[in-house]
Structures are given as structure tokens and as C-alpha cells.
Amino acid sequence: ETPKDTLVEGFAIDDIITMDPGEAFELSTAEVTSNSYSLLVRLDINDTSKVKGDLAESWSVSDDGLTYTFKLKSGLKFASGNPITAEDVAWSFERAVKLDKSPAFILTQFGLTGDNVAEKAKATDANTFVFTVDKPYAPSFVLNCLTATVASVVDKKLVLEHVKAVTPDAEHKYDNDFGNEWLKTGYAGSGAFKLRQWRANEVVVLERNDNYYGDKPKLNRVIYRYMKESSAQRLALEAGDIDIARNLEPGDIDAVSKNADLATTSAPKGTIYYVSLNNKNENLKKPEVQEAFKYLVDYDAIGATLIKGIGEIHQTFLPKGQLGALDENPYKLDVAKAKELLAKAGVPNGFSITMDVRNTQPVTGIAESMQQTLAQAGVKMEIIPGDGKQTLTKYRARTHDMYIGQWGSDYFDPNSNADTFTGNPDNSDAGTVKTLAWRNTWEAPELDKEAKAALLERDAAKRAAMYQDIQKKYLANSPFVFIFQQTEVAGYRKSVKDFKLGPSFDTNFVGPIAKE
Amino acid sequence: METTQEARPRKGRAGAFAKALGRFLFAAVTTYFGLLAVTFFIGRVVPIDPVLAILGDRAPAHVVERVRREMGFDLPLYEQFYIYIKGILSGDFGNSVLTTNPVMVDIRRAFPATVELATLGTLIGACVGVPLGVLAAVRRGSIADQVVRVVGLIGYSVPIFWLALISLVIFYAQLRWVAFPGRIDIVFEYTFTPITGFYLLDSAWQGQWDVFYDVFRHIILPASLLGYFSLAYISRMTRSFMLNELSQEYIVAARAKGLSETRVIWGHALRNAAVPLVTVIALSYAGLLEGSVLTETVFSWPGIGLYITNSLQNADMNAVLGGTIVIGTVFIGINLLSDLLYRTLDPRTRNR
Amino acid sequence: MTVPASPSPAMSRREWLLSDRPQSRTQARLGRAYVTWRQFTANRLAVVGLLVIVGLLLVAAFADLIATHDPVVGDLRNARLLPPGTDGFLLGTDDQGRDIFSRLIYGSRLTLLVVGLVAIISAPIGLIVGTVSGYAGGWVDATLMRITDIFLAFPKLVLALAFVAALGPGIQNAIIAIAITSWPPYARIARAETLTVRRSDYISAVKLMGASPLRIIVRHVMPLCISSLIVRVTLDMAGIILTAAGLGFLGLGAQPPLPEWGAMIASGRRFILDQWWVAAMPGIAILIVSLGFNLLGDGLRDALDPKESGQ
Amino acid sequence: MNAALAIDNLSVVYDQFHALKDVDITVERGESFGLVGESGSGKSTLLRAVAGLAPVSGGTIHIDGEALRGSKRSKAFYRRVQMVFQDPYGSLHPRQTIDRLLLEPLAIHGIADGERRIARALDEVGLGNGFRFRYPHQLSGGQRQRVAIARALIVEPSILLLDEPTSALDASVQAEVLNLLEQIRRDRKLTFVMVSHDLGVITHMCDRLAVMRNGAVVERLSSEELAKGLVQADYTRNLMIASKGFVKA
Amino acid sequence: MTTLLTVDNLKVSYPTRTGVIEAVRGVSFTLGKERLGIVGESGSGKSQTGRAIMGLTPKHGIVTADRLDFSGIDLIKASAAQRRSLRGKRIAMILQDPKYSLDPVMSIGRQICETLRTHEKVGKAEARDRALAMLEAVQIRDPKRVFDLHPHEVSGGMGQRAMIAMMLIAGPELLIADEPTSALDVTVQLDVLRIMDRLVSERGMGLIFVSHDLRLVSSFCDRVIVMYAGKIVEELAAADLKHAQHPYTKGLLNCMPEIGVNRHPLPVLDRRPEWAA
Numbered sequence A: 001e002t003p004k005d006t007l008v009e010g011f012a013i014d015d016i017i018t019m020d021p022g023e024a025f026e027l028s029t030a031e032v033t034s035n036s037y038s039l040l041v042r043l044d045i046n047d048t049s050k051v052k053g054d055l056a057e058s059w060s061v062s063d064d065g066l067t068y069t070f071k072l073k074s075g076l077k078f079a080s081g082n083p084i085t086a087e088d089v090a091w092s093f094e095r096a097v098k099l100d101k102s103p104a105f106i107l108t109q110f111g112l113t114g115d116n117v118a119e120k121a122k123a124t125d126a127n128t129f130v131f132t133v134d135k136p137y138a139p140s141f142v143l144n145c146l147t148a149t150v151a152s153v154v155d156k157k158l159v160l161e162h163v164k165a166v167t168p169d170a171e172h173k174y175d176n177d178f179g180n181e182w183l184k185t186g187y188a189g190s191g192a193f194k195l196r197q198w199r200a201n202e203v204v205v206l207e208r209n210d211n212y213y214g215d216k217p218k219l220n221r222v223i224y225r226y227m228k229e230s231s232a233q234r235l236a237l238e239a240g241d242i243d244i245a246r247n248l249e250p251g252d253i254d255a256v257s258k259n260a261d262l263a264t265t266s267a268p269k270g271t272i273y274y275v276s277l278n279n280k281n282e283n284l285k286k287p288e289v290q291e292a293f294k295y296l297v298d299y300d301a302i303g304a305t306l307i308k309g310i311g312e313i314h315q316t317f318l319p320k321g322q323l324g325a326l327d328e329n330p331y332k333l334d335v336a337k338a339k340e341l342l343a344k345a346g347v348p349n350g351f352s353i354t355m356d357v358r359n360t361q362p363v364t365g366i367a368e369s370m371q372q373t374l375a376q377a378g379v380k381m382e383i384i385p386g387d388g389k390q391t392l393t394k395y396r397a398r399t400h401d402m403y404i405g406q407w408g409s410d411y412f413d414p415n416s417n418a419d420t421f422t423g424n425p426d427n428s429d430a431g432t433v434k435t436l437a438w439r440n441t442w443e444a445p446e447l448d449k450e451a452k453a454a455l456l457e458r459d460a461a462k463r464a465a466m467y468q469d470i471q472k473k474y475l476a477n478s479p480f481v482f483i484f485q486q487t488e489v490a491g492y493r494k495s496v497k498d499f500k501l502g503p504s505f506d507t508n509f510v511g512p513i514a515k516e
Numbered sequence B: 001m002e003t004t005q006e007a008r009p010r011k012g013r014a015g016a017f018a019k020a021l022g023r024f025l026f027a028a029v030t031t032y033f034g035l036l037a038v039t040f041f042i043g044r045v046v047p048i049d050p051v052l053a054i055l056g057d058r059a060p061a062h063v064v065e066r067v068r069r070e071m072g073f074d075l076p077l078y079e080q081f082y083i084y085i086k087g088i089l090s091g092d093f094g095n096s097v098l099t100t101n102p103v104m105v106d107i108r109r110a111f112p113a114t115v116e117l118a119t120l121g122t123l124i125g126a127c128v129g130v131p132l133g134v135l136a137a138v139r140r141g142s143i144a145d146q147v148v149r150v151v152g153l154i155g156y157s158v159p160i161f162w163l164a165l166i167s168l169v170i171f172y173a174q175l176r177w178v179a180f181p182g183r184i185d186i187v188f189e190y191t192f193t194p195i196t197g198f199y200l201l202d203s204a205w206q207g208q209w210d211v212f213y214d215v216f217r218h219i220i221l222p223a224s225l226l227g228y229f230s231l232a233y234i235s236r237m238t239r240s241f242m243l244n245e246l247s248q249e250y251i252v253a254a255r256a257k258g259l260s261e262t263r264v265i266w267g268h269a270l271r272n273a274a275v276p277l278v279t280v281i282a283l284s285y286a287g288l289l290e291g292s293v294l295t296e297t298v299f300s301w302p303g304i305g306l307y308i309t310n311s312l313q314n315a316d317m318n319a320v321l322g323g324t325i326v327i328g329t330v331f332i333g334i335n336l337l338s339d340l341l342y343r344t345l346d347p348r349t350r351n352r
Numbered sequence C: 001m002t003v004p005a006s007p008s009p010a011m012s013r014r015e016w017l018l019s020d021r022p023q024s025r026t027q028a029r030l031g032r033a034y035v036t037w038r039q040f041t042a043n044r045l046a047v048v049g050l051l052v053i054v055g056l057l058l059v060a061a062f063a064d065l066i067a068t069h070d071p072v073v074g075d076l077r078n079a080r081l082l083p084p085g086t087d088g089f090l091l092g093t094d095d096q097g098r099d100i101f102s103r104l105i106y107g108s109r110l111t112l113l114v115v116g117l118v119a120i121i122s123a124p125i126g127l128i129v130g131t132v133s134g135y136a137g138g139w140v141d142a143t144l145m146r147i148t149d150i151f152l153a154f155p156k157l158v159l160a161l162a163f164v165a166a167l168g169p170g171i172q173n174a175i176i177a178i179a180i181t182s183w184p185p186y187a188r189i190a191r192a193e194t195l196t197v198r199r200s201d202y203i204s205a206v207k208l209m210g211a212s213p214l215r216i217i218v219r220h221v222m223p224l225c226i227s228s229l230i231v232r233v234t235l236d237m238a239g240i241i242l243t244a245a246g247l248g249f250l251g252l253g254a255q256p257p258l259p260e261w262g263a264m265i266a267s268g269r270r271f272i273l274d275q276w277w278v279a280a281m282p283g284i285a286i287l288i289v290s291l292g293f294n295l296l297g298d299g300l301r302d303a304l305d306p307k308e309s310g311q
Numbered sequence D: 001m002n003a004a005l006a007i008d009n010l011s012v013v014y015d016q017f018h019a020l021k022d023v024d025i026t027v028e029r030g031e032s033f034g035l036v037g038e039s040g041s042g043k044s045t046l047l048r049a050v051a052g053l054a055p056v057s058g059g060t061i062h063i064d065g066e067a068l069r070g071s072k073r074s075k076a077f078y079r080r081v082q083m084v085f086q087d088p089y090g091s092l093h094p095r096q097t098i099d100r101l102l103l104e105p106l107a108i109h110g111i112a113d114g115e116r117r118i119a120r121a122l123d124e125v126g127l128g129n130g131f132r133f134r135y136p137h138q139l140s141g142g143q144r145q146r147v148a149i150a151r152a153l154i155v156e157p158s159i160l161l162l163d164e165p166t167s168a169l170d171a172s173v174q175a176e177v178l179n180l181l182e183q184i185r186r187d188r189k190l191t192f193v194m195v196s197h198d199l200g201v202i203t204h205m206c207d208r209l210a211v212m213r214n215g216a217v218v219e220r221l222s223s224e225e226l227a228k229g230l231v232q233a234d235y236t237r238n239l240m241i242a243s244k245g246f247v248k249a
Numbered sequence E: 001m002t003t004l005l006t007v008d009n010l011k012v013s014y015p016t017r018t019g020v021i022e023a024v025r026g027v028s029f030t031l032g033k034e035r036l037g038i039v040g041e042s043g044s045g046k047s048q049t050g051r052a053i054m055g056l057t058p059k060h061g062i063v064t065a066d067r068l069d070f071s072g073i074d075l076i077k078a079s080a081a082q083r084r085s086l087r088g089k090r091i092a093m094i095l096q097d098p099k100y101s102l103d104p105v106m107s108i109g110r111q112i113c114e115t116l117r118t119h120e121k122v123g124k125a126e127a128r129d130r131a132l133a134m135l136e137a138v139q140i141r142d143p144k145r146v147f148d149l150h151p152h153e154v155s156g157g158m159g160q161r162a163m164i165a166m167m168l169i170a171g172p173e174l175l176i177a178d179e180p181t182s183a184l185d186v187t188v189q190l191d192v193l194r195i196m197d198r199l200v201s202e203r204g205m206g207l208i209f210v211s212h213d214l215r216l217v218s219s220f221c222d223r224v225i226v227m228y229a230g231k232i233v234e235e236l237a238a239a240d241l242k243h244a245q246h247p248y249t250k251g252l253l254n255c256m257p258e259i260g261v262n263r264h265p266l267p268v269l270d271r272r273p274e275w276a277a
């Protein structure tokens, strides 16, 4: 039994590599950060096409669409007791940009650099923060980006106590590490919970932040316990060793939902699972082959078994819930049609191919299923399993034939996916912008142009229509076979009240949860 | 005709000992170096981009390039190795990418967990295995012998992870006799401060018996499983050593003295069998330290085996190397220790 | 002096084999083999082990005939996770709707492949390293043993893990990795045996015949080491199977859809609570086969290596 | 030099232990020379040093006037000098038939017509063809020692080193083997160097003998001198008394 | 002379897979407080006879006898415990090779005390004193030092003396010595024999002395039994050895080379099947 004032979640938190919001870019970290740090604005979980204020009381956009002015709520305090001022916000932006870690691009794409950030993101008084962008982007785009965890507000005073001096060099122009080393495991936020401890592959412990300005959490403590296996999570849940199981697989979901003491909840997430075909491969390059492959997935069977309850068949690159998502699933398993297409492509007897597959579920199962359906059309597919990092390394080096992967949006805006699936400014091996299109050696300049245009469309409805158009074209012609969109499921003990999963990974809030 | 030879001259014993020690140290150092070299080069040819492990998949290209240079991954292998060795000689094992802690800190946490598990396992194995082996040898060919033999053989033949899974289902899921995988219930993590890292000892020492009970419920299943495996080995070796000793002439002499069977077996035969048995138990202990890799995986035991496996899968080479060095040290240490024990137990090798 | 036995005209085959004065090389060799065989068969458990292994060989050879289903193609939609005994699926089906029985049958080939290749690779390496090292002594011995020690100082599984991680997962690489980690104990055994043999009078005698070191090692020392090596290798086969299964379990061994038993356990692990058979069946298969090898090895040891068994 | 075997100042050191200290011995061609002494006195070591099986640290060994260096011996040497070991149970390869055992030296030296030679050698030591395909464990101690002798003889050496060839055998069997050795020596005009701890055996077999103790020769004398009790060293005298058996007090 | 031991038609056999090995095939003799030598070639069953009397035949061996009687105790019928209490206390045995028959990991003193404390209720200190006295009695010069030594630290001769001390400390009435000196150097052999000789006569024990050396036995014992293939072929007084009747005994006597006796070739035994019948 878990203590009454503590929530224990079983969760596969093995992706966490840092707790610094300026550096972290992992899904599990996003959940922890969103529960322990505050932002200027947050996604409105009741209507995901909108944002609402968090630290910001209100905001306005200038007519030229370049300047965003935020007014902060008053009397706010960090967990440390330090007051939250616009200066902290500005410094958090500056810090993220100058650190220049993985998620920094979410901010720098608005034209911020280390040299100009102090000017472009600054506090004009204690309560006013002004943010200037370089182009008249769609405001929904800018605000959506500001809901990303990289924009979390850190306690400047506290962090400055922990900075480590470094000697500037060609790579790194600044004389300190902005507290990065300390913040990897430390905490300087103002969210509903304080981060008490993170031990890699073991545990994350959150404790109630009594200085939190919003609704006080009901529980004293939230513990994320590292558990990888679904069956283990289920066991522990049934035994009452954990309150919530976060990574259940279909069979275990069934069992949990049948158990009188337990319940399940779910929410669609922005993660898309796809199979991509590398255009470096002569066969896979052919449009007919690409289309044939889209007919060689047994979507129905997969939907009814392997991803039952944890995903929904989805064949476009924008996940449901995001602006402009297209909900069309035209492809079905059709071996005859596929054979026809293969014949047209000049490979009527099929060919041999490899696929790199992470050895986790459900991708392994899907890969095995595809192996069988492809075989029906004469395509011999060999599975090369590997640890996640290993297959990714290969993927990023473009040495794969086929790859089964998942893609979660970097921030909750259609541009994130549109950019990575269509953009490819330099298709040479030396290309530095390693979008998914680049990784599969595929160029679609027309679609890319359309996506860029949508970015500057300030009317949200029109913007949505533009993205739908791109997706339609993409469906017909691309080396990506989209399979499903993830649904996040959790099983919990019925003693847990008010537990809800949000629409994205940084909206799974634990603050409202109570236990009886 | 063969007779006892004159005792060899004693002079030069101290010199010989120093020489033996020197040879041992030299061997240990070269073994270490080889160990390091092999692991290092394996680590560097692992088809995982180490930078990926540090940054994750979605890092922009320029960040990746920068980090790669910062970490020295663009240097030739031998240069990286040189830098690494230099670091180690100055006592720096580097930081783990995965946990961001210094590797030594991680190991200090993980190592006691493994040692506690393996120690308890060996204890179980030895306390049950030795009497069983003796019994089998004394009752050679009897039903008891066959049973011990089959029990041992099954121990040799069953996949440990499979047995672990099955027993977890039975003893945890069905019977609820034991606690969930892990070392200690999460709630105690905050009321209990380990000192040595051996939770059983620590909790008993501090008189926290509820913690002790909880820790016990966690460790007992994996330890029993490991114990079973060492039991298989130990009972088998005990049997064979005992049979060997029981066929010796001094056993006949002991019986001729009118000693009871119990004394002959436990006082003479086992005392002699104990000499090689120490080595066997030490070996099985070392074996459990490594055998715990799979057990630790199944039981989420935060020990060194799990640490190395995790690190390896993430190309976290500092951690892998650190862990390997520790295990290597323990192996070498155990060998030395069993050698010393052998010497103390066997007067024939004792220097007087 | 023994009184010469008058050769009886109607000597039974058994008598011919057991004759204490064989008339030809073949008779001597056969006689010796027969004695060993009788010693071996006297151990009932060993015979059981032999039967298991022979059974394994037969199953592997006739997998096509025995299996009822395709081992790699399943019916995801209709036949997923069926319990044992459901129409035609003797041992049930797995998560891809494949027949577990057929997969086990075909898996025996992989098991044999792993065991066979590892033995073929590592035993000769160990034998050569051990005998050369033991016989040559001096710096050759020191160097070779240092290398052996380095490999022995690693936990075997961790080393295999590291190698597979470096080479990439897959059954070939698993075999290579296991082979790399299995030879050092053989080298140790062969060396120890060589050391005792080296001082023996019969090796001195051969030396006195003027034989070269190579000849002594190959023709006189190695044959002596071989029987204990065979015993050890047979006993190790169980260990090899378990290691391979362990690698498969960690996802580093055979790749899907290959019906490798360890990998099957790994994939069945997710269903252990509700569909226990998916993980249990391959586990039992591993248990039976490695038990078979252990029993066989035990029997061989008693027959070939009486001093080891404590007689 | 004319001696079959001349040993000067021979020393053997096993890691720091001096097993032989400056031993001088000369054995004439066709002579039978005996070595006696208690266990550990270095008798076997002396023979092994000659055969190149012990680490020689000083001194010289000449065979038929030809100097031998260190422990290296040529192939030709082994056609001239052969040895029979003390323990008949340890000197035959346990996995080889007698046939194979006897074939080995022939194969090494490239001697043709193996079949005939093996048959003859077995005959010579009084073992019929029936023993040819047996394994050592199928033989008694005396028979094994005969095989060992046959093996030594098959390359037709001129010097035979005998390291207590009968001490592991029963008295009755010992007599057979000793008779066989005498017979062979006579037939082949061999030079013998024979070690034993039994003075009776040595005087029976040898013309001259040396008494060893602690790695050194304490006395050299002829068998007649010994039989007459003309001994110098106390140690030799003790040996003689002991060999007479127990005298009741 | 009172009879200490009566052996009548003693048989020892070992059933094996290939048939029954008859190690001893009907041996009969009686023994008083005298020295009886048993000789015979290797494998003739000397040791098996001795061990059967001690009750040390391995479990799978079968011992039968019409009579096996030790000072009024029927050994065949006696319980295992009773026989155990006899061993070491009233019947003792010395084995051939001290190198193998002393426990290598126990100090010599402890092994001697162990015998004593098994059979008598004595304190540690007293046991030690008596062990030291016994060590002195077997002519060990520095008993205190030797008491704490381990078997590998003493020479063969000293080890055999320790063995004798260990076996005689409880004051047995019958001593069986199974080739007690054949592992020793000739010069040491005599010392050990002399000690045994003295102790046996001082304490008035019966002695069975097993050896393969006919000449040694006849010079040491009063009476000699000659065994061949598990049977007694001849029994005679030591003094009558020269008048031995049986060709086997004669052969054994003759075939040993002797200093100063020129016999080329040596006479050899011509074994006849009827000896073993």
C-alpha cells in the first residue's frame, strides 16, 4: 500500500537525461517540468487550439505581428521564496538561447541569437516582458511555441548562486555555464510541485510547492517509479504497490479495466508512428513501390490487436488535436493492388529489404506483422532489431532501408511536424538540417514551400486549411507510411481521484489529483 | 619405493613471498590494462552515436557537432584511450551520461546492492549446498544422492531469467509472499538513510525492523534464486570433493582409530574437502556477481549488473568502463582472497 | 604371466570386443569404445540425456515434417494468444498468432546451430592455447595466460553483451560473442591438464624418442586433454544455450521472426500474467535440452574421466 | 675420450634447490654401472640430466666423447641413449595401445618396416603378439615394464639408463625383469646405468657402483668390494646393514 | 599362550558388474600374544584380511567367516558401534604410507589426542600430556615441537612414528601393521621396526605384520603365513623358513638378489594354477 499523502506512478522514465528545462527535450522530462515549472502561457487543455495565461495575466500582439507584450500576475513567488519578476522571464529566455542546447531552436527560430536576445526578450518593468520576433508569424504559432518547456521560467537569483565558471572558447562564448550543471539534477522553478530528486532509471520525486500561486496540490508528494515493463506495472498496480501505471500494453489494459479496484483513462497524444522508406534504396525510391507499401500494412488487424487501446490508426502526419489535422485513412491491406503497383514499378517478384526496428513494443510487433504482409507481395523484409539509440544512430546516418519510428511534435503546433516531414534544405549527406525528410533522402520542395507559407498565415482557419492540403498531397505521394497515432493510457487504483491525462506530454498535471 | 622427501630449505621464504606478490601485482595490473583496453575499444565501436545518448534524438545538428567536439569523440581512438587512461590515473572516472553523476558515485550506490544480493545468495547456496553435497557423497548411489544430483542438474539447466519470471508470478502475483521488484519500498526511501548501502545490515543496525522486514521481503526471492544456482554448483562440487577425500587412506586411518562416522565425515573428510571448496564458493560468489545481470534485470535490482547493461545500451562508456573495472577488481580480489583462504586452510601451503 | 587364453572358435561379438588381447588396431579401438559405452550406459540418467539430445537432433532434422504450422507466419487477426490445445495449436499461439509448437520445433535448429558453432569455434581455440601455453611454459605461457585472465576477469555475460552491442544484435554475432567468451575456461583446463601431463614419465619417454614439441603437443598431449575437454564442452553446452537465451532475452540474440527460444521467452514475458504459455513453453524447452546436455556431460565424465567424478 | 658416458662436475638446480652438486661419473663402454642412495639423493635427477630432462646448471656430459650442451639433445642422441622409468604405471601413455606406443619412435626416426620391428621387440622382451593391441591398463606391472624396455630398445640405443626399473614390482616379478635386462645387455652389448635403492639388485646387476647422498657421490666402489664389505663411507655401511634385514634385539 | 584372535574360513568378496572378485578365499589362523607375519605378492589378499579383522572393509564388500573371534567377542555378530569401540581401543592398525594416512590438515598432536579422547574420558590437558608421553615413547626427540606440526612438515620416518603413537595411545591388545615400513627408506625402516618391536614386547600385544618382503618378515616375526591368490598356501615358524615346503614360498625366498651371491640368471617363480585352487 502506498501512503495516503503520496502518489506513486509506475512510469518508464528511462529517457530522462537532464532536468534543466533549458536543455531537456524528452517526453518524461516534459511531464516533470510542466508540473514543477511555470510558463508565461500554457496550452488550454480544454481547447487545444488556444493558449491561456500561466504567469502571464494578459498579452498583446502588435499590429505588425512582431512584438508580443506580456503582463505578469503580481505577487508571484518561486519555490525558493524569491519573487518572480519579468527579469526572471527575460533571463530564462536569454539563458536558453545562450545555452544553445537541443530545444533552444524553438526560441531561436524567431530570430533570437546570443547577441540580440537581451534586446529581443527583455523586461521593461518588473511586471512586463516584451518579446520581439523577426517575421510576422501566425500568433498561434508563436504562442504555441512559448508553451514548450524550454520557455519555462527559472529562478534567476537561485541559479546564479550555482553557476560554474568556464573559460570561453570558439565553441562557447560565455564565461559561465548558466547553472546548467547544477540544474541537470537541481531545481529552480515555481510550479505546483518542487523537484526533490531524480535518480536516473530509478525515481523522480516531487514535493508540494507551498509557494505555488495557483490551486494548491492535494498531495504532499508524487513519486515516479521507474518501471519499464507493462506487465510489471500491472502487477504492481494490482498489488497496490503503485497508484498509477503509465505504460500499459493492450493485454494488460484489458486486465486492468476488468479489475474492480482499478480503472483506466486515456487521451490521444501528438505522437505518430510511421514506417519510412529511404530513397537511397533504388527500389524504395519508386513512387509506385512507396504506394504499394502503403497497401501492405494490415491496419485493421494491427488496430484490433497490437495497438488496441494504445493507439488509433492514423495515416497523416499531423496528429489529431493539432491545428489542421486531417482525419483520413484511405489505405487498407490490399495485396492485389500492391502487387499491381509493384509490377508497374518493374519489380513484380518483389525484392529484399531490411528494416531497423527498436526492440520495444508495439513497433516490434508491427514490424513482424509487416514482415508477413510484405512477404505476401513477394517483398522479403529482414528485421534488424536494436536498442533505441542504436537504430536511431543508423537512421540519422541514413544507412537504413526502412525504419519504423515515432515522431512527437517538438511543440504543440502543426509547423513542428510539417517542417520535419517536408523540409529538407540540403539533401546531401553533409546536410546539417537532419529533418525526417532528409533522413530518408527525400525532397519535396513544393510541399515545403506551402508549409513555409502556412507559417505566416495569421488567420487560424486559413492556416488549418493549408495544412490539410499539404497532408492530402502527402498521403498520395511520400516515402512515409503512417500507421497510427498514440493514445496515452494509464491504469489507476480507484482510490485515486481526479486523475486525467492531458492532450500532450507536458499537460499531464498531477496537481489536482487526490487520494482517498 | 617412494618416501617423504626432506622438507625443502626454508631460507629465502620472505624473498619468495615478495616475488610472488610482485608477480601477482604485475599480473593484476596487466589484466586491468587489458580489461580497460578491451572494454574501451568495444565501447567505441558500439554502433551507437554517444552524442545521441547525451543529447537525445531531436537535438539540432550544430549542437550535436559541438558536443561531439567537446567530448573529444572526433579524436582518433588511441588518443581517446590515452586521455581516458590519464583521467583514471588521476582518479577521475568521468561522469555518467545517463545519470549525470560521477561514475564513482553511481557505482557506490549500485555496488552494495549487488554485493548484498550475491552474498545472501552465496550464503543460501553454501548453507544448503554443502550439507546436500556431503549427504550425496556419503550416501553415494542412494535415492538421496540421485535427488541431490537432479536438483543440482536442474539448477544448472534452467534459464535463470525464466525461473525468475515464473517465481515472480507465483510468489508475488499469486501468493503475495514477497515484495515487488526493487530493493525497498518507495515509502521507506525517505524515512531510512542507509549508511553502508547494505540495507539489511543498515536497517538492523538502526533498529528499524519494519524497514528490515521490507528489505527482506524484497531480497529474499532474488537471493533464493541466485542461491539455488550456487547451490547447484556447490553441492555438486562438494559431492565430488567429498568422494575424493573419502577414498583417501587417512579416512581409513581415522576409522581405524575408532572414530564415529560423523566425526570421520565432518571432522576429517569435510575439513579436507573444505580446502578446495573455499575456492569453489569464492568462484560461485564471483559467478553470482555476474549472474546477477539477468536477475537484476528481472527484479529491477539497482545493482551493478543492471547499471552496466543500461549504460551499455546507451553507449554510456564511462559508466560501462567504471562498472567493468569494479567487477574486474572484485574478480581479481576474490581470486586473491580465495587463494589466501586456501593457504590458511591448507597447512601444506602455509608458510610458517 | 597370464596363461594364454585359447581362442574359442565361437566367440560372441561381446567377447570379441571385450577380449583382453585384441588382434588388431580396430579391435582394440572398438573394444575400448565398447567399454566406454558400457560404462556410459550403466548410468541411466546419462542415457536419458543422450536420448534427449538425439531427440533434439531428430526434431531439428525433421522439423519440416513435425511442425504443424509455419514458424514465422501467423494469423494476427484470428489466432492471437490462443491457449494450448486450441484447434490444432498444441501449445497455443503467440502474440503474432504463430503456433508455438511449430516455433519450438524450428527453434531446435537455432539451438543446435548456436551450440554447435560455439563448440566448434571455442573448443579448438581453448585446446590450442591451453596446451601450447602449458607445454611451452615461460613467456609464452605468461602471455597467453594473461590474455586468458583478461577474458576471465570479465563477467562472461557482460563481455558477451558488450561484444554483441559492438557487433550488433543477431544470432551470428551472438554466436561469435559467446565463442569469444567461452574459450578461456577451456584453455585453463587444457593448460592444467597439460601441466600435469607434461611432467609425467610417458611424455618424458616420448621426448626421449626425439619427438618435436609440436608432435608431443598434437599427438600426445592433446588427445589426453580432449576427453576432459569433451566433457567440459558438453557440460558447457547447457551454459551456452542459457547464455544464448539470456542474450535473446535481453534482445541481443536472434532477431525476429526467428523462433529462438530465449527471444521467445522475452516476447512472452509481456503476457506472463494472462497468457503464461507464451513464455513458459520455450522455457521448458530450454530446460529440457540443457538438462539433456548436462546429463549427457555428466555421463560422459563418468565414462571418460573417472577421476573427475570422484572415483 | 673413450668412455661411453663421462660426467664432470655436473650440477642441477631446481628453483634454488641444488639437486645435484658437482657429480663426476665415468661409465666405460659395455659396462653396467649402478647408482644407489636413499630417496631424494638425486639418482633420478642424474639420469634425467643426461637425457636432457633436467635443468643442467653446470658441468659437462660426454657421450662417446661427444659433448652435450645444456638440456638440448639432438635426434641422433636419442638413437644412442634411451631410458626406462621407475614407475611402470606412469611411463606408458594411458590412451595408446602398445602398438601405437612402439610405433611412435619408429615414426619419429623414420625407420621403415615397423611391423617387423615391433613384433621382434615384443618377442625380445618376452611378450607375444597377443599383447600388441592392448592398452596399458590391461597389463600387469611387470608386463608394463617389459613394454617400456621394448620401447627403449626399438631404436637400438647403445646406452640404456634404468631408473629403478623394478622397485615397483613384486620380488618374483623383479627377478624376471632383471633376468631380461641382463639377457638383453649381453645380446646387444649395451652400456647400462642403473639406479636402485636396493644394494642386492645393484650388486647383482652392476660391475661398479656409486653411492649418492644429498645430491653428491659419497663413494665409488666395485661390486666385489661391496660384497667383501670393503666400504669407506659410514653411509654405505648403514645401507649394507639395513639391507640385511631386521636383527632382533 | 592365550588366544587373542581366531579366524576361521574368512572370506572377502566384492561383487562388481563383471563378476565377483574374491579377494580373500577362506583364510584361517589363530593368534596369541605373538607376532604373526603375513606375506605374499601384490594382490594376494593380505591387506584385505587385515582390514576385514578391523571391520574396515568398504561397504560394498562382503565379509563372511565361520568364526571371527577377538578375545571372546564375536566380531561377525557385533554391532557397528561395538566394533567401532573396539577399533583403536583394543585393536589398532598401522597403514603403509604416513604421507597418505595422516590427515593433512590436522596437527599431529590433535590426531593423537583424538584417538585417546574417542575412547577415554580425558581432559584436554591430560590428553596432551599422554600424547606427548607417547610421542616420546616412539622416540621422537622433541615431542612438544612435533605435537604442533602438520604431517607434511615431518619426514616419512617421523610420520610413521607418529602414526604408531596415534594407534597405540589407547593401549590396544592387538596391532595390525599393514606394510608399515615399505614406504620408508631402507635406513629408516629399521629404526621404525625397532620401535615397534620394543613397544609390542613391552606392552605384550599381539601383532599381525603384513609385508611383501619375506626375508624381513621372517627376521621380525615368530610365525609366518604365506598367502597366494586369497588363500594361505603355507604357515610356518619363522625359524623354519629354510625348510619351507611350498614351491611358492621357496620361489619367493630364492628370487631376491643378495649381496655377494652370484646367481645369473635369478631363479624365477613358475606359477602353477593348482596353487590358487
Ligand SMILES: Nc1ncnc2c1ncn2[C@@H]1O[C@H](COP(=O)(O)OP(=O)(O)OP(=O)(O)O)[C@@H](O)[C@H]1O
Pocket: B001, B002, B003, B005, B006, D014, D015, D017, D019, D037, D038, D039, D040, D041, D042, D043, D044, D045, D046, D197
Ligand atoms: N622437477 C623438480 N622440481 C623441483 N625439485 C625437484 C624436481 N625433481 C626432483 N626434485 C628434487 O630433487 C631431489 C632429487 O630428486 P631425485 O628424483 O633425483 O631423487 P631420487 O634419488 O631419484 O629419489 P627416489 O629414490 O625417491 O626416486 C629431490 O629432493 C627432489 O625433491
Ligand SMILES: Nc1ncnc2c1ncn2[C@@H]1O[C@H](COP(=O)(O)OP(=O)(O)OP(=O)(O)O)[C@@H](O)[C@H]1O
Pocket: E014, E021, E022, E023, E024, E040, E041, E042, E043, E044, E045, E046, E047, E048, E049, E058, E061, E212
Ligand atoms: N574395493 C575393492 N573392490 C574390488 N576389489 C578389491 C577392492 N579392494 C581390493 N580388491 C581386490 O582384492 C584383492 C586383494 O587386495 P589386497 O589389497 O588385500 O592385496 P595385498 O595383498 O594387500 O596387495 P599389496 O601388496 O599390493 O598391498 C586384489 O586383487 C584387489 O584387486
Ligand SMILES: [Mg+2]
Pocket: D043, D044, D045, D086, D163, D164
Ligand atoms: Mg628416483
Ligand SMILES: [Mg+2]
Pocket: E046, E047, E048, E178
Ligand atoms: Mg596391501
Ligand code: NI
Pocket: B001, D167, E182
Ligand atoms: Ni621394496
